[in-house]
Amino acid sequence: MTVRIKDVAQAAGVSVATVSRALGEGPVSDSLRKKVEAAVAATGYRPNLSARRLRSQHSQTIGLIVSDIRNPFFTAVSRAVEDAAYQLGMRVILCNTDENLDKEALYLRLMQEERVTGVIFAPTRETAATLDVDALGFPVVLIDRAGPPGRHDAVVLDNAEAAALLVDHLVAQGYRRIGGLFGNTSTTGAERHAGFVAALQRHGLEAPARFVAPSAAAAEQALGLWLRDADRPDALVVSNGLFLLGVLRAVKHAELAVPGELAIAGFDNDDWTDLAGPGLTVIEQPVYEIGRTAMAMLMERLDNPAQLPRKVVLTGRLVTRGSSRPRG
Amino acid sequence: MTVRIKDVAQAAGVSVATVSRALGEGPVSDSLRKKVEAAVAATGYRPNLSARRLRSQHSQTIGLIVSDIRNPFFTAVSRAVEDAAYQLGMRVILCNTDENLDKEALYLRLMQEERVTGVIFAPTRETAATLDVDALGFPVVLIDRAGPPGRHDAVVLDNAEAAALLVDHLVAQGYRRIGGLFGNTSTTGAERHAGFVAALQRHGLEAPARFVAPSAAAAEQALGLWLRDADRPDALVVSNGLFLLGVLRAVKHAELAVPGELAIAGFDNDDWTDLAGPGLTVIEQPVYEIGRTAMAMLMERLDNPAQLPRKVVLTGRLVTRGSSRPRG
DNA sequence: ATCTTGACTGAAAACGATTGCAATCATGAC
DNA sequence: GTCATGATTGCAATCGTTTTCAGTCAAGAT
Numbered sequence: 001m002t003v004r005i006k007d008v009a010q011a012a013g014v015s016v017a018t019v020s021r022a023l024g025e026g027p028v029s030d031s032l033r034k035k036v037e038a039a040v041a042a043t044g045y046r047p048n049l050s051a052r053r054l055r056s057q058h059s060q061t062i063g064l065i066v067s068d069i070r071n072p073f074f075t076a077v078s079r080a081v082e083d084a085a086y087q088l089g090m091r092v093i094l095c096n097t098d099e100n101l102d103k104e105a106l107y108l109r110l111m112q113e114e115r116v117t118g119v120i121f122a123p124t125r126e127t128a129a130t131l132d133v134d135a136l137g138f139p140v141v142l143i144d145r146a147g148p149p150g151r152h153d154a155v156v157l158d159n160a161e162a163a164a165l166l167v168d169h170l171v172a173q174g175y176r177r178i179g180g181l182f183g184n185t186s187t188t189g190a191e192r193h194a195g196f197v198a199a200l201q202r203h204g205l206e207a208p209a210r211f212v213a214p215s216a217a218a219a220e221q222a223l224g225l226w227l228r229d230a231d232r233p234d235a236l237v238v239s240n241g242l243f244l245l246g247v248l249r250a251v252k253h254a255e256l257a258v259p260g261e262l263a264i265a266g267f268d269n270d271d272w273t274d275l276a277g278p279g280l281t282v283i284e285q286p287v288y289e290i291g292r293t294a295m296a297m298l299m300e301r302l303d304n305p306a307q308l309p310r311k312v313v314l315t316g317r318l319v320t321r322g323s324s325r326p327r328g
Numbered sequence: 329m330t331v332r333i334k335d336v337a338q339a340a341g342v343s344v345a346t347v348s349r350a351l352g353e354g355p356v357s358d359s360l361r362k363k364v365e366a367a368v369a370a371t372g373y374r375p376n377l378s379a380r381r382l383r384s385q386h387s388q389t390i391g392l393i394v395s396d397i398r399n400p401f402f403t404a405v406s407r408a409v410e411d412a413a414y415q416l417g418m419r420v421i422l423c424n425t426d427e428n429l430d431k432e433a434l435y436l437r438l439m440q441e442e443r444v445t446g447v448i449f450a451p452t453r454e455t456a457a458t459l460d461v462d463a464l465g466f467p468v469v470l471i472d473r474a475g476p477p478g479r480h481d482a483v484v485l486d487n488a489e490a491a492a493l494l495v496d497h498l499v500a501q502g503y504r505r506i507g508g509l510f511g512n513t514s515t516t517g518a519e520r521h522a523g524f525v526a527a528l529q530r531h532g533l534e535a536p537a538r539f540v541a542p543s544a545a546a547a548e549q550a551l552g553l554w555l556r557d558a559d560r561p562d563a564l565v566v567s568n569g570l571f572l573l574g575v576l577r578a579v580k581h582a583e584l585a586v587p588g589e590l591a592i593a594g595f596d597n598d599d600w601t602d603l604a605g606p607g608l609t610v611i612e613q614p615v616y617e618i619g620r621t622a623m624a625m626l627m628e629r630l631d632n633p634a635q636l637p638r639k640v641v642l643t644g645r646l647v648t649r650g651s652s653r654p655r656g
Numbered sequence: 657a658t659c660t661t662g663a664c665t666g667a668a669a670a671c672g673a674t675t676g677c678a679a680t681c682a683t684g685a686c
Numbered sequence: 687g688t689c690a691t692g693a694t695t696g697c698a699a700t701c702g703t704t705t706t707c708a709g710t711c712a713a714g715a716t
Contacts, residue, residue, distance in 0.1 A: 002465070004672060015696045020674055027694060046440040050381040051672035054701050059378065069410075070403050079398055082424060091438070094422055096410060112374040114419075137330070216599070248603045271544070272600035275576045332702060343666045348704060355664060379702035382671050 003043045012039035023047065053115070060090045062298065063111040063119040067099045067214070072241055072270045073287055074122065077143060080291025081120055088299075090117065099124050099185045099214060112137055118298040120291075123147065125187050139301040141294045145187040146311060153301055155293045155312040159188055160195025162283045162316035163237060166265040167199035169281065169318060170235045174327030175263055176205060179226070179233030181219055181243055184211040192239050192267070208233060212243070219246030220253075227254045227262075234262060235324070241268030248276055264323040267316075278322025286314050331371045340367035351375065381443070389419045390626065391439040391447040395427045395542070400569055400598045401615055402450065405471060408619025409448055416627075418445065427452050427513045427542060440465055446626040448619075451475065453515050467629040469622045473515045474639060481629055483621045483640040487516055488523025490611045490644035491565060494593040495527035497609065497646060498563045502655030503591055504533060507554070507561030509547055509571055512539040520567050520595070536561060540571070547574030548581075555582045555590075562590060563652070569596030576604055592651040595644075606650025614642050 009016045012035045022028045022036035039045075053059050064081050066074040078094060085092045093114065095107040104127045111119050118139045123131060128147035133140050142154040163180075170178050180196045183189030193209055200207040210226060212218040219242065226232055227250060238244050244266045256262045258277045269284035293312055301307070337344040340363045350356045350364035367373075381387050392409050394402040406422060413420045421442065423435040432455045439447050446467045451459060456475035461468050470482040491508075498506050508524045511517030521537055528535040538554060540546040547570065554560055555578060566572050572594045576586075584590045586605045597612035621640055629635070 005674095006672080016673080017675080017696060017698095018694085021695090024674080026675090029694065032695085046437065048382070048443060048672050049441045050378045050387065050443065051701090052674075053378040054376070054382050054703085055672080055674045057674095057701070068407070069397070070400075070407050072398075075398050075403050078422075079396070079424065082397075082422065086423075091421055091442075093419055094406075094410065095414075096407065109374065110419075113377045115376060115378065245599055245603070252603065270600075271573055272598075272604060275573070275580065275605070276600060276603045333704095334702080344703080345666055345668095345705080346664085349665090352704080354705090357664065360665085376702050379671090380704075382673085383702080383704045385671070385704095 003045045005045070005047070008036065008039045008043055008045045011043050012036045057115075059115045059117055061093060061114055061116045062090055062295075063093045063095065063107070063114070063116045063121075065095045065097060065104070065107050065111075065119060065121045065123075067122060067124075068096050069094060073144070073268055073285065076287035077291035077294075080288040081295050084292055084295040097124075101126055108136065118302060120294045120298065122186075124185050125190070128152075128187060139298060139305070141297045141301070143290055143294050147187075149311075150309055153297050153309050153311070155290055155297060155314065156188075157283075157285055157290075158313050158315050159191035160198065162267070163192040163195030163239075164199035165316065165318050166237050166281075166283060167196055167203070169320065170237070170263060170265055170324060171203050171205070173235075173263065173324050175235035175324075177231075177233045178205065178207075178235045178237060180207065180209040180237040180239070181223060181247065182209060182211050182239040183214045183243070185214055189239050192237075196237055214240075214242065216242045216246035216249070219243035220250045221246075223247050223250040224253065227251075227256070232262075234327075235259075236262060236264050236266075238264060238266030240266070241270045241273075244268065244270075244273065244276075244280060244282075258323050259325050260328065263325070263327070269319055274321060278325070281321045281324035282319050283316035284319050285316050290314060331373045333373070333375070336364065336367045336371055336373045339371055340364045385443075387443045387445055388417060389421060389442055389444045390623075391421045391423065391435070391442070391444045391449075393423045393425060393432070393435050393439075393447060393449045393451075395450060395452075396424050397422060401472070401596055401613065404615035405619035405622075408616040409623050412620055412623040425452075429454055436464065446630060448622045448626065450514075452513055453518070456480075456515060467626060467633070469625045469629070471618055471622050475515075477639075478637055481625050481637050481639070483618055483625060483642065484516075485611075485613055485618075486641045486643050487519035488526065490595070491520040491523030491567075492527035493644065493646050494565050494609075494611060495524055495531070497648065498565070498591060498593055498652060499531050499533070501591065501652055503563035503652075505559075505561045506533065506535075506563045506565060508535065508537040508565040508567070509551065509575065510537060510539050510567040511542045511571070513542055517567050520565075524565055542568075542570065544570045544574035544577070547571035548578045549574075551575050551578040552581065555579075555584065560590075562655075563587070564590060564592050564594075566592060566594030568594070569598045569601075572596065572598075572601065572604075572608060572610075586651050587653050588656065591653070591655070597647055602649060606653070609649045609652035610647050611644035612647050613644050618642060 005016050005019050009019045014032055019036050022033045062085055082092050097103040116138050120141050122144045142152050146154040146156045182193045197207040210222050212222045238247050265281040267283045269282045273280040273282050333344050333347050337347045342360055347364050350361045390413055410420050425431040444466050448469050450472045470480050474482040474484045510521045525535040538550050540550045566575050593609040595611045597610045601608040601610050
């Protein structure tokens with residue numbers, strides 16, 4: 001039914017080895033190469049990648065494991081990873097874990113069965129803590145969330161610094177009662193919280209914070225409750241783009257003016273943030289570059305398996321918009 | 329180095345065939361199955377999927393080819409496809425074509441080399457027109473954009489009807505000078521335009537339209553020009569979520585009131601559309617269901633290769649918000 | 657006791673490529 | 687003319703599974 005390399009060899013009047021070499025790297029005379037190409041065209045031959053991978057022991061596959069591709073941060077990263085991968089002639093297997101430990105374990109096992117070349121992974125805190133890369137059999141680059149220091153390759157944002165950037169900005173704009181909303185499953189939330197607390201401390205201010213599950217709905221609900229408190233903040237640091245959606249919905253529902261009654265500054269310069277309300281002040285993460293860098297680190301690790309784990313820390317850029325206008 | 333099925337067999341004191349059967353479907357006595365499972369655990373065996381695929385001739389892989397995963401419509405569809413696939417024990421290969429014909433051809437060839445089980449594909453108009461599914465060797469389900477009638481399995485929105493829904497709504501709200509902004513590369517844009525024109529004709533109104541490349545920037549620029557025209561519309565039908573972003577930016581730049589000076593109604597109930605300006609009136613596509621249905625159709629086609637091509641047409645839901653309030 | 661039957665089990669042949677090794681061939685040196 | 691050399695080429699082994707086919711064995715039918 002389907003045409004094999006043997007058929008091409010027959011059609012070209014050469015051996016299968018020659019066809020393989022003509023299609024790949026091996027030394028082949030021009031005349032035979034031409035014959036082979038003609039035979040490939042004539043027969044409509046398509047190499048069987050499973051067979052090639054089995055024999056060559058190179059899967060040319062990288063795994064990308066994120067919590068949810070619908071999170072624009074991961075969407076952008078995934079696009080960067082895929083661009084880089086296809087440029088290198090590799091394919092990408094994408095997995096969504098929903099921050100679920102079982103799914104993380106499941107997909108890591110799948111990666112082993114695929115004999116992937118490497119994996120780019122945004123793990124939960126728990127998995128990052130217990131992850132033993134050497135036992136896995138392929139290199140791993142963590143993104144967005146770093147594990148225990150010095151154990152893994154990683155490319156992350158300087159989360160503490162970025163959070164401090166937001167705090168300093170809000171303080172400079174005249175806000176004093178600054179609250180924070182952070183995710184409770186990843187190291188990212190914890191780091192941003194730490195930077196948030198440290199920065200407020202420097203200013204001699206309190207640092208009230210709430211921790212929520214990683215979804216817009218959870219953020220909306222948490223903030224809805226908070227806004228009913230007597231001591232509600234007059235400015236808010238929001239730990240990611242999903243939370244920003246929830247925050248804005250809660251604010252809309254409570255009919256609060258932004259920034260008049262509640263200033264907002266958050267993470268992720270998602271497409272819509274310049275359009276919501278007065279425009280949102282945000283930290284822009286170099287999303288595409290994060291993906292590109294992760295891919296590059298993976299390749300370097302493959303070239304040099306022995307080198308010490310490296311952590312690339314990228315810095316966020318503060319984009320100021322109406323939601324943090326000076327306090328009136 | 330890596331442990332093979334042969335090593336497991338040795339450790340368990342059985343033949344490789346028995347190990348294979350114990351791990352798969354074959355009939356194996358309970359006692360041996362237990363032994364095999366113990367040996368698998370002891371050795372840390374992971375089956376090699378390339379070898380399995382080569383021998384069994386089942387790749388358990390489906391291809392998903394879209395224009396850009398960063399388009400939230402495709403993001404949502406991809407999540408649905410992946411959920412369904414992993415539930416069935418299949419892998420997904422995701423490709424971004426950027427509406428580029430060469431990339432489309434390239435990735436279709438890649439799918440052949442992967443010997444994929446099937447492909448879910450959002451093609452450009454040109455590729456859809458020339459696509460010969462039978463020559464490909466695997467079933468294809470088109471999404472979002474249908475090809476020539478009766479030739480392919482497809483799951484699409486009733487685009488003309490949805491566009492008409494928007495037009496009827498705007499007319500009912502009192503708008504008369506209604507313009508349209510449509511994409512120029514896909515059949516989707518064309519169908520929505522057709523529904524737009526037909527609906528306006530029913531109302532005895534003109535149907536001024538602009539066609540632009542599929543990006544927010546292109547929409548922004550086109551509308552920027554249009555808004556300077558003397559005969560600019562007082563309401564706008566916008567053909568997709570990306571364009572909505574561009575439209576809102578142009579409107580903001582021109583400092584027009586929405587809906588006072590320009591009412592807006594568009595496609596795609598993206599996460600942010602309830603938060604921008606007065607809230608955007610949109611057609612909500614059943615995005616997750618589109619992905620799920622495409623996957624289901626693929627499975628049915630595999631069960632029954634001979635059946636005639638089917639086109640599933642889903643209907644959009646009108647979500648009315650502030651951007652189309654009755655004309656004052 | 658013998659024969660059937662059915663349920664397991666193992667040996668060995670695929671699956672479709674790549675690659676180590678040996679053979680071939682033309683070329684230029686002697 | 688012979689031989690060494692280097693560049694191609696082909697043969698056959700191999701990658702790690704699944705699956706066919708032919709046993710083996712115990713239990714029940716006769």
